[in-house]
Amino acid sequence: MTAASEIVTDDYKTKYGFADSTGYLDNRRRGLSEDVVKEISRIRDEPGWMEEFRLRALKNFMDRPVPTWGVDLSPIQFQDYYYYAQPAKETAKRWEDVPPEIRNTFEKLGIPEAERKFLAGVGAIYESQEVYNSLQKDLQKQGVIFTSVGNAVKEYPDLIRKYLGTIVPPSDNKFAALNSAVWSDGPFIYVPEGVKIAMPLQSYFRINAQGMGQFERTLIVAEPNSEVHYIEGCTAAMYQKSMLHAAVVELVAKKGAKIRYITIQNWSKNVYNLVTKRAHAYEDASVTWLNGEVGSGRNMKYPSIYLLGRGAKAEILSMAYAGANQIQDTGGKIVHLASDTSSKIISKSVSKDGGQAIYRGLLHIARGAHNVKSTVRCDALLLDEQSKTSTFPYMEVMAEDATVTHEASVGKVGEDQLFYLMARGINERDALSMIVNGFVEPFTKELPMTYAIELNRLMALEMTGAVG
């Protein structure tokens, strides 16, 4: 067992866990204070209203207690983190203009290659800053905006003022407040009315320095009848000390718009991933969250969708893998506020080597929302006796004509399934891997091919030596 987990650790280290030099941190101060927030705002050359937004959020953050439910957050020493680090001068538009060290990192992670192959646009976020951004020419012509929220504050202040912080207000929770105070880059995507982006846009997030806090801020606005497909990937260098990723992601899907948001979260195990993701879906709009949660040591993430207009659709598909020393406290929230809305949550989790996977979900159907249909399915697979799983689904139904079903199951890999495969000459390790891949298949089949393969490979790596 130990040997196997070492292999996995080694692999993460060579493939994702390496670290670059951190010279850009030399003049940075650790810790959080009004001065730090003002400094961030100054470095980013922000307008006064943005600085005010940050300071209000900081006050809110300071006034709030650390949540006591979910994973244990008491070890987080907020004054020990770096809240801002700017590794490059500005966002490069050409790959060659990215500083060589950082370029090297993303090349190792295979980002430019993917862009050439099948992406419509790419953003690369390194520590607190977007270091690279590109978008296909024809999309630019159609009025699609794909930039960082930081740049958008300067370039499109009206759009930012109209939407930023309206879906996830800074006072929403402690970590949303923290993010609002010290937020750094993340993509801002604006899709004009009727524009359908066929190929996905992608951002890649990377934390490099020890004790770094990354505060991704993402905002996607899809105007009526537009479509966008967005993918984010995350990795971090491996250290003994913890790193913090507290993101806020806001999505607005206007009438008839479609947003599909895919996250492959593969932070190293020293990362606290505390994320607030929320979408507003108007009439006939459709929002899908797809979450592959493989990494991070402590993860708390419950993407939510508010269905605000008649006929809106919501879908949350997630897969969590909890290995040694990992707690994946994930789930989904769907709030039905309009009639004829429908939603689906499918959650799959696999726990191994003492890992703990928790599903925490809320399904709320408001009074006056008629003909609502909702299905929730959570399945958990436990691969050994040290591993744990819990399911806490909340259902609040205040409408008599709603149809709501929830099902959950916990099981282990069936001996008979293993035997069946082994009898066909497949070794135990591969057989187990196949069964687990089959178990999470409803999730992976929704991913673009390359990602599905990558996720299966990640799972297979993590599964090495699972039969103990």
Place this chain on the structure above:
Amino acid sequence: MAQQTMGSFTEAAVEETSKSHGEPEWLREFRLESFRQFAKLPLEISPLYTKYTGLSSFDIGQFPLDHTPESIDLRTHFEGYLTGRETNVILQGNTRTIHIDLDESVAKGGLEVLGINEAISKNPGLMKEIFANKLVKSEREKYAAFNNAFFNTGTFIHVPRGLEVASPIRKIQLVRNPTTSIIDQTIIYAEEQSRVNFLEELYTRESARPYLLSSVTEVRAGPASTVDASTLQFLDERAVYLSNKEVDAPKDSKVNITSIFLGSSITRSRLNFDLNGRGANVDGFEVFFCNGKQRFDLESNLNHNSPDTTAAIHARGVLKDESQSIFKGMIKINHVAKNSNSYLAHHAMLLDKRARSDGIPGLDIDTNEVKATHSASVAQVDEEQVFYLEARGLPEDEAKKMIIVGFFEPVISRVPVEMAREGAKFIIEGKWRGERRRLVDRETLMAITGEAPVDVRQSSDVFERHYKYRA
């Protein structure tokens, strides 16, 4: 949320309760410790559920506590609830155990049924041990602590080793203008390889003011024993009903708990099954129908602490008008409980726009060689089923009624006494029609059992010549 006051439920009142029953020192101490827990505990201990505490909150301080013995003889008021031909029956009027009557054969076999205070004075050794290892633990729930501190009535049932009690033991609790809160402790102690079926029926004869009925039931099953315990709660709308049930299921035991909750303004139920021995098997069946402004707060947990244990909870509810319910359930499978199989289902049917139903079916699994599933749903009356019945000539209203009665049927059919089963259906039908029905008169009894009640006043001598009689 209602303001929480203590009213008459003070430490001095605990002392007085203990004194008025002439209790031994260990019980007084047990009560006082429970009181400390009651005073200290919040309404909801688990952070998972704190959001929903408002649903079953009320001010316990508004209810009276009085130790003066009941002055009215309630014996005459059982007319309409009894045909007079019952055996194995316990009659309780408010806080007084009026009458206990057992089949001669089981009485000879050693079956003991006593009022809780009598049990304490008669079997101090056994009772001391039971209270030292109380299943319903004060530190786990505020109102369990409340009951442990203030209980003023109750029943102790002791089924000796190997005894099979063929016909069910019925306990009929009648409430009539109580001057005190009714705080009942029932302990069922079934020894190894015994078998018993206990049915508790709660009725209101008359009520002028809101009243409190708190009930703690402990099922202490022995190895390889079979215990069935059912509760039919038909209290009127002035009742606040609190129920705490705890089941200890050791090796190879089989325990079924059935609850049918139809009455009260607030019902708060906590049911815990602890599967403590290899091969233990438990089933919980719970149904409720709430209408008007009723609020039901039900929590049922399955705790697997041993390998090869099997458990299931089936909960069903129908909600009408402005009623609200919450169902919380948790399957907890301990690290050592390999090869356990657990199932938790909660299905609610909403009949009105203003009704509300929340459900939190949880799983907490610490080992892998298990099978644990839960399912929950909230839906309305199935239109297809209605159409099917209408196509066969039933009017819509009748069709819906049939579907609702059918929704409850699998649980109601588990009640061991026909009269109680019919009574439940009678009340459910009434609720569906928006009528306030009670099972109080000869006509109703006639209608549902086809049997005219024997006048209890005249037959009291029949009761008295039986095995036991308590005034």
